[in-house]
Amino acid sequence: MPELVRDLSEEQLLARIFPLLPSGSSTLVGPGDDAAVVAAPDGRFVVSTDVLVEDRHFVRSWSSGEDVGWRAAMQNLADVAAMGARPTSLVVSLVVPGDVEVDWVTGFARGLALACAEVGAAVVGGDLSGGDAVVAAVTVHGDLEGRAPVLRSGARPGDVVAHAGVLGRSAAGLELLREGRPDVGEALVTAFLRPDPPLEAGLEAARAGATSMMDVSDGLVRDAGRIARASGVVLDLDAPGTALAEDLAAVRVAADALGRDATTWVLTGGEDHGMLATFPDGDLPAGFRRVGRVVATAPGSSGPVTVEGAPAAVGGGWDHFSG
Numbered sequence: 001m002p003e004l005v006r007d008l009s010e011e012q013l014l015a016r017i018f019p020l021l022p023s024g025s026s027t028l029v030g031p032g033d034d035a036a037v038v039a040a041p042d043g044r045f046v047v048s049t050d051v052l053v054e055d056r057h058f059v060r061s062w063s064s065g066e067d068v069g070w071r072a073a074m075q076n077l078a079d080v081a082a083m084g085a086r087p088t089s090l091v092v093s094l095v096v097p098g099d100v101e102v103d104w105v106t107g108f109a110r111g112l113a114l115a116c117a118e119v120g121a122a123v124v125g126g127d128l129s130g131g132d133a134v135v136a137a138v139t140v141h142g143d144l145e146g147r148a149p150v151l152r153s154g155a156r157p158g159d160v161v162a163h164a165g166v167l168g169r170s171a172a173g174l175e176l177l178r179e180g181r182p183d184v185g186e187a188l189v190t191a192f193l194r195p196d197p198p199l200e201a202g203l204e205a206a207r208a209g210a211t212s213m214m215d216v217s218d219g220l221v222r223d224a225g226r227i228a229r230a231s232g233v234v235l236d237l238d239a240p241g242t243a244l245a246e247d248l249a250a251v252r253v254a255a256d257a258l259g260r261d262a263t264t265w266v267l268t269g270g271e272d273h274g275m276l277a278t279f280p281d282g283d284l285p286a287g288f289r290r291v292g293r294v295v296a297t298a299p300g301s302s303g304p305v306t307v308e309g310a311p312a313a314v315g316g317g318w319d320h321f322s323g
C-alpha cells in the first residue's frame with residue numbers, strides 16, 4: 001500500500017518536504033521560523049502570484065507531483081523574469097486531499113526545486129492544508145538588480161517585436177493528451193507538463209534596453225495585444241511561415257495527426273511562457289528572434305495586432321483575440 005498524506009501528521013509531512021526545498025543566496029532566514037527574511041539589496045522587490053487548481057489547470061492522471069511543482073514554480077518565475085528581474089524567493093501554499101500519496105507531495109517539492117535551480121531561487125516558506133482537491137498557490141519575489149522594471153506600456157513605433165523561447169508547443173501537447181495520442185509528440189507533451197522558458201532571456205532583454213516585455217501565457221496574439229493596448233501602438237507580426245518556421249515545424253506532425261492547424265497553435269497557444277519583448281531597432285539580445293515590428297495606431301485601424309499589416313485573421317479561430 002502506498003503511503004498516503006492522511007497517514008502522516010502535518011509535522012511528519014513537513015519533515016519530508018523541508019529537506020527537498022531549494023535554498024538561495026538571497027535567503028536571510030529560511031523555512032522553520034514564523035516568517036522568512038529575504039534580502040532586497042535593490043531597495044525594491046518584484047512580487048507576483050499564481051495558483052494552480054486540480055482539474056482546472058492540471059489533472060493528476062497526466063501530471064506527476066514533480067510536473068505540477070515544476071509548473072507552479074516556473075509560471076511564477078517567468079512572470080518575474082518578464083519584468084526584467086531575477087527571481088529570488090517563493091512562498092508556496094499547497095492544499096492536498098488526504099488520499100494523495102506522500103510520494104506525490106515530495107515529488108511536488110522536487111519539481112519546485114528543479115525549476116528554481118534554473119535561476120537560484122529559494123522556497124522560503126509556505127503553508128500546507130487538507131482539502132477536496134490539490135491547489136498550489138505560489139508567490140514569487142524578484143530583484144531588479146538596479147534596473148528599471150520592463151513594463152508592458154513602453155513599446156514605441158519603430159521598435160522590433162521579438163520573442164525568446166518556444167510557441168505553440170504546450171498547446172499541442174495538451175491536445176495530444178486530450179486526444180489520447182501522447183505518443184505522437186512526447187516532446188510536446190513535456191512542453192505542456194513542464195514548460196521551460198528561457199528565464200535568463202528576460203534579464204538579458206532588460207539589460208539590452210527592452211522597451212516592453214511580458215511572458216506569453218495566453219498566446220502570442222492575445223499577449224501581443226496586451227502590450228499593444230498598454231503602449232497605445234499596433235504590433236504588426238511578420239509572416240508566421242517565415243518568422244515562426246521553427247515552431248511550426250515542431251508542432252506540424254501533431255497538427256497533421258490530429259487534423260489541427262499548426263499556425264493556430266503557434267499564434268494562439270498559451271502556457272509556453274517565453275519572453276515577448278520590444279526593442280529599439282538594432283541587434284537583439286541572445287535568445288531573441290524577430291517576430292514583428294511596432295507601428296503607430298492608425299485611425300480606424302484593424303486592432304492592436306496585425307500580420308504583415310493585415311487584420312490578424314489567418315489560420316482561423318484566433319481573429320477574435322485581435323479586437
Ligand SMILES: [Mg+2]
Pocket residue numbers: 078079082214215216217
Ligand atoms: Mg505573465
